[in-house]
Amino acid sequence: AAKQRGRNNYQVFTQDMNKLVERKLKIETSLRSGLVNNEFELYFQPQNDLNTSEIIGAEVLLRWEHPKLGFIPPDEFIPIAEETGLIVPLGDWVLQESCSQLRKWLDVGLPPIRIAVNISSVQLVGSKLPEKIQQVLQANNIDPKLLCVEMTESVMQNKSETLPILKQIKELGVFISIDDFGTGFSSLNYLKDLPIDELKIDKSFLQDILKDPKEKAIVKSIIDLGNNLALHVIVEGIENEDQVKLLKELNCVIGQGYYFNKPLPKEEFEAAVLISNVCKFTSK
Ligand code: C2E
Numbered sequence: 001a002a003k004q005r006g007r008n009n010y011q012v013f014t015q016d017m018n019k020l021v022e023r024k025l026k027i028e029t030s031l032r033s034g035l036v037n038n039e040f041e042l043y044f045q046p047q048n049d050l051n052t053s054e055i056i057g058a059e060v061l062l063r064w065e066h067p068k069l070g071f072i073p074p075d076e077f078i079p080i081a082e083e084t085g086l087i088v089p090l091g092d093w094v095l096q097e098s099c100s101q102l103r104k105w106l107d108v109g110l111p112p113i114r115i116a117v118n119i120s121s122v123q124l125v126g127s128k129l130p131e132k133i134q135q136v137l138q139a140n141n142i143d144p145k146l147l148c149v150e151m152t153e154s155v156m157q158n159k160s161e162t163l164p165i166l167k168q169i170k171e172l173g174v175f176i177s178i179d180d181f182g183t184g185f186s187s188l189n190y191l192k193d194l195p196i197d198e199l200k201i202d203k204s205f206l207q208d209i210l211k212d213p214k215e216k217a218i219v220k221s222i223i224d225l226g227n228n229l230a231l232h233v234i235v236e237g238i239e240n241e242d243q244v245k246l247l248k249e250l251n252c253v254i255g256q257g258y259y260f261n262k263p264l265p266k267e268e269f270e271a272a273v274l275i276s277n278v279c280k281f282t283s284k
């Protein structure tokens with residue numbers, strides 16, 4: 001009987017495996033057509049001044065509603081896009097669309113907010129990224145200071161190739177942020193080699209920060225590290241007011257998270273910025 005069960009388990013296992021492989025293949029082939037068919041959309045998650053709650057920027061997050069499979073989270077399709085190289089045209093689209101949206105907002109008189117675009121390390125090598133960034137900024141007449149590129153520590157795996165490219169990007173005057181800071185495995189040494197402006201503390205460090213003194217000590221140390229290196233520090237994944245209070249005590253000034261806003265479609269983001277501005281003026 002045990003043997004029988006084992007065999008059934010094995011069959012269930014291979015069925016599940018097949019389903020996974022099938023889904024992955026479907027996603028892979030749909031990525032290209034999805035781009036052509038305009039299935040992707042940009043969402044904007046506000047980044048807030050922790051002291052005034054004012055919206056000072058936004059992280060651009062990609063959303064994909066697949067016509068048959070429904071909503072597919074970026075954590076599922078981005079790795080597939082990276083494996084297949086499709087992250088390059090997809091990333092180009094995100095960059096262009098983000099900058100042209102910012103231009104529209106500036107044109108209608110929205111305050112100059114900074115937009116942060118996620119860049120995969122795959123996009124960094126051999127795809128003329130600095131030239132593309134320069135061209136997109138120019139085409140949309142955007143001050144480089146209003147663009148931030150978020151990259152993870154994984155760019156350090158290929159340091160000899162990525163460092164010159166990062167330096168070129170920095171020379172454009174664009175802001176560089178290290179995303180998910182503290183979750184990679186690179187040595188801290190890179191902080192002195194890389195031309196970075198900002199550390200973005202990963203949301204996993206915030207989960208138990210109110211209860212776990214060790215987690216609090218780690219976050220405090222990262223904030224101090226950033227402040228001592230004259231880097232901006234931003235925390236992601238803020239979900240409640242007590243976290244905001246604690247982070248302010250730890251000298252952190254910028255934050256992002258569901259407590260303030262979830263990632264929003266462009267119209268809702270625009271409305272949130274306008275409300276945040278009205279609040280700023282009325283509270284003074
Ligand atoms: P990320 O860059 O670290 O983005 C932050 C993620 O945390 C987003 O997930 C966001 O929705 C989520 N988040 C924000 N605030 C909270 C909070 O308070 N609580 C919790 N639990 N989560 C929060 P999302 O949108 O699912 O994106 C996941 C990842 O996919 C991103 O992580 C990024 O690595 C990647 N990604 C998304 N868009 C792009 C893109 O355009 N290009 C590239 N290369 N990667 C992207």
Ligand code: MG
Pocket residue numbers: 059118150179
């Ligand atoms: Mg990010």
Ligand code: MG
Pocket residue numbers: 179180200202203236
């Ligand atoms: Mg992150």
Ligand code: MG
Pocket residue numbers: 179180
């Ligand atoms: Mg991430």
